[in-house]
Structures are given as C-alpha cells and as structure tokens.
Amino acid sequence: MEEPRSIVAGYDGSAEAAAAIHWAAQQADLRDRPLHVVHVSIWPLLTHKLGPVPGVADSGLERSAQAILEEGVSRAQAAAPGLDVQATLLHGLPASYLAEISAGQEMVVVGSRGLGGFLGLLVGSVSLELAATASCPVAVIRPDLHPGGPVVVAVDASGSPTALADACALASAWQVKLTIVHVHHVPAGYAQQNGLDAEAAAGEVLHAALHRARTLAPYVQMEGRVLTDASVPHAILKASDDARMLVVGTQGHGFLRQTIGSTAHAVLHHARGPVLISRRGSGAHAP
Structure with a gap:
C-alpha cells in the first residue's frame, strides 16, 4: 500500500x-x-x-x-x-x-x-x-499572515495550470475567496501596437483560467482581474497586498530546471506575505 x-x-x-x-x-x-x-x-x-x-x-x-x-x-x-x-x-x-x-x-x-x-x-x-x-x-x-485574505494566483499566457491547481486546493481547504490575476504587460514608454488585440488576448487567458478554476474548486468564491503594468512582479505584488497566500508558477525546465524565472524570483524577494511556488518533478502529484 x-x-x-x-x-x-x-x-x-x-x-x-x-x-x-x-x-x-x-x-x-x-x-x-x-x-x-x-x-x-x-x-x-x-x-x-x-x-x-x-x-x-x-x-x-x-x-x-x-x-x-x-x-x-x-x-x-x-x-x-x-x-x-x-x-x-x-x-x-x-x-x-x-x-x-x-x-x-x-x-x-x-x-x-x-x-x-x-x-x-x-x-x-x-x-x-x-x-x-x-x-x-x-x-x-512569513509571520505577517493575513488570515482573512484571499488566495491570489498569478497566471501567465499558458494559464499556469500547476499554479492554478495549487491555488484552488488552498482556497478549497480554507474555504476562502480565490483571486486570479493575469498581467497585461505594457513596457513603460512603449507605444503598443495592436493594443486592442493584446487586451483581448489577456481577457481570454483570464476567462480560460476562471473556467478551469471553477471546475477544480466549484464551491469557492472567485474573481478574475486583468492587470496592466510595465512590471509584471509589481502588478502581482500590488494585487496580493492583503493575500492569505500568493501562488506563482516557475518557468524552470530542461537545462534551466534549476531556475524559477524573474517574476517568481522578484515575488519571493518582495512579497509581504506567504508565497507558494508551484513546482512539479518526477513522481509529483497534482492536488
């Protein structure tokens, strides 16, 4: 057994x-x-x-x-x-x-x-x-927990399925609100081309993530937010100020397996509350 x-x-x-x-x-x-x-x-x-x-x-x-x-x-x-x-x-x-x-x-x-x-x-x-x-x-x-706050999960263009699954598991266990955020990255001073298309694509990413989350955690209250910012970590950190837990994925894979990506790295350094870095290796299980 x-x-x-x-x-x-x-x-x-x-x-x-x-x-x-x-x-x-x-x-x-x-x-x-x-x-x-x-x-x-x-x-x-x-x-x-x-x-x-x-x-x-x-x-x-x-x-x-x-x-x-x-x-x-x-x-x-x-x-x-x-x-x-x-x-x-x-x-x-x-x-x-x-x-x-x-x-x-x-x-x-x-x-x-x-x-x-x-x-x-x-x-x-x-x-x-x-x-x-x-x-x-x-x-x-970190000691400065926000026990009444939501679980906040950041999803990228892939939908960050691992991070989303971990966030749903936490929100379900605690029976707290789940907030899903996706950052529409617009570099400072950059005159964005095809702005409406990019905004629509960001909305589609968020819509798909919400649909999957409702399947994974059907009894959890949830909301989705598209954030526009010149800095992806800044937007995520600002959105998670009162979070009980911030969940982010990691981009490490292949020869870069032992890296976590600049966003996760910045979040770990600057988040005020607890952070969950979603990882999976051989023999790992989704929640």
Missing part, C-alpha cells in the same frame, strides 16, 4: 521557521496528511567537535541539533493536536536535503529567512534554492 504523501517542513529554531511549522501543521491537518519535520544541522561542515562538553550534561552541538528538532515537533503538535508528525535530523546543507526529501511529497514548507546571526550570510538562500530545485510546491512562510 502506498504511503500518503507528506507535507515536509524545515525547522531551524528561528522565529520564521516557527511560523512555517505552525502553518505546515495546520495545512497537513486540513489535508489529512502526515507532517514530516526536518532539521538539517550544518555544524558538521564547520567543526568535528559535536559531542558533549566533558562533565556538562545535555551539552554539545549534536544534542543542540536534536533539541531544535524536538522543539519543531512540539510546535507542530501544539498547532494541530493529534496530527501524525514524523521527525528527521540530518547533517549538511539544508536546501539540498529538503529538495531531495521533497520528491513525491505534497509540499515543502520553510520560513522566509534562515539561520540568522553570523550565519546570516545564508539568509534567504534555503527558500530561494528550494524554489528552484524542489520536486513539489514550495511554501515560503
């Missing part, structure tokens, strides 16, 4: 990771999925002195790493009592391990910033790398 797909949450003890664990636990509970809490200790890359300090009980870097993992599990259990929570302690580079673990899973969840302090050189690197390498959707959680 195939094991249920898990929601994987990275935890490093930071405030951002705590928010991510809380969000991941609630999402796992809503979807009836197990939660897999993972802490990846980088200390073995920096020192071989991981053991306890002689004569000092419950000390040492390895014990500290185990304590961080236990704390993550406790936070998850407090956020969703009765949830099936698994725990794994690994040693190495967090993004690499989390990307490997993500294969075939429901979602991987991380905080918007990592590690901090001296290791602040790595701030943001885990979420950025995962967004480019994971084999499932990547949720990057």
Whole structure:
C-alpha cells in the first residue's frame, strides 16, 4: 500500500521557521496528511567537535541539533493536536536535503529567512534554492499572515495550470475567496501596437483560467482581474497586498530546471506575505 504523501517542513529554531511549522501543521491537518519535520544541522561542515562538553550534561552541538528538532515537533503538535508528525535530523546543507526529501511529497514548507546571526550570510538562500530545485510546491512562510485574505494566483499566457491547481486546493481547504490575476504587460514608454488585440488576448487567458478554476474548486468564491503594468512582479505584488497566500508558477525546465524565472524570483524577494511556488518533478502529484 502506498504511503500518503507528506507535507515536509524545515525547522531551524528561528522565529520564521516557527511560523512555517505552525502553518505546515495546520495545512497537513486540513489535508489529512502526515507532517514530516526536518532539521538539517550544518555544524558538521564547520567543526568535528559535536559531542558533549566533558562533565556538562545535555551539552554539545549534536544534542543542540536534536533539541531544535524536538522543539519543531512540539510546535507542530501544539498547532494541530493529534496530527501524525514524523521527525528527521540530518547533517549538511539544508536546501539540498529538503529538495531531495521533497520528491513525491505534497509540499515543502520553510520560513522566509534562515539561520540568522553570523550565519546570516545564508539568509534567504534555503527558500530561494528550494524554489528552484524542489520536486513539489514550495511554501515560503512569513509571520505577517493575513488570515482573512484571499488566495491570489498569478497566471501567465499558458494559464499556469500547476499554479492554478495549487491555488484552488488552498482556497478549497480554507474555504476562502480565490483571486486570479493575469498581467497585461505594457513596457513603460512603449507605444503598443495592436493594443486592442493584446487586451483581448489577456481577457481570454483570464476567462480560460476562471473556467478551469471553477471546475477544480466549484464551491469557492472567485474573481478574475486583468492587470496592466510595465512590471509584471509589481502588478502581482500590488494585487496580493492583503493575500492569505500568493501562488506563482516557475518557468524552470530542461537545462534551466534549476531556475524559477524573474517574476517568481522578484515575488519571493518582495512579497509581504506567504508565497507558494508551484513546482512539479518526477513522481509529483497534482492536488
């Protein structure tokens, strides 16, 4: 019998990771999925002195790493009592391990910033790398959530079917409004030719996305908006100011698989709230 797909949450003890664990636990509970809490200790890359300090009980870097993992599990259990929570302690580079673990899973969840302090050189690197390498959707959680806001999904000319499916799954789970946006890109100072044709094409993209969304989430209230802007990320970010979750796709494919596209990259850097980067790899499943 195939094991249920898990929601994987990275935890490093930071405030951002705590928010991510809380969000991941609630999402796992809503979807009836197990939660897999993972802490990846980088200390073995920096020192071989991981053991306890002689004569000092419950000390040492390895014990500290185990304590961080236990704390993550406790936070998850407090956020969703009765949830099936698994725990794994690994040693190495967090993004690499989390990307490997993500294969075939429901979602991987991380905080918007990592590690901090001296290791602040790595701030943001885990979420950025995962967004480019994971084999499932990547949720990057920030503490400033908007629990009453809608799910906002940006679709491009392709209709962004993966992002749309993930957004519908979130809106259905939360039973909140879904806002679908498509940006009609008009570069600044550019005298656009065939303007009416381009506007009509943008409207058709949005109409098709709404039609598909109503099939995927028939009981969810939804609206569609065509946005005109010289900057696609600016338009998306402005439209998602009060979003409970902003969902965007990624353009990485083929030899460019480990890229996420300029729009997703800008959104990750500048969004005020949580962002879901929709990805699929081999063995991945649509929601």
